[in-house]
Amino acid sequence: MSAPYPVIASIVEGHGEERALQGLLHRLVPHLVPxxxxxxxxxxxxxxxRMLRRDVLESAP
Structure with missing residues (x-):
């Protein structure tokens, strides 16, 4: 069953990017479509x- 809203899943390199991207996306989505x-x-x-290896990216949850 699919969700009635979009699901955003991302891949990042480090801890800082992980925190920064989540904050950015939480602020960006409502700005793009009120x-x-x-x-x-x-x-x-x-x-x-490891990100450059195809098998690693394919196994991302």
């Missing part, structure tokens, strides 16, 4: 050297 809601999932964190 009154809009999107489920913003916790980013999947992958170190830079």
């Amino acid at each position: 009154g809009a809601y999107a489920e913003i999932q916790r980013p999947f964190r992958v170190p830079r050297d």
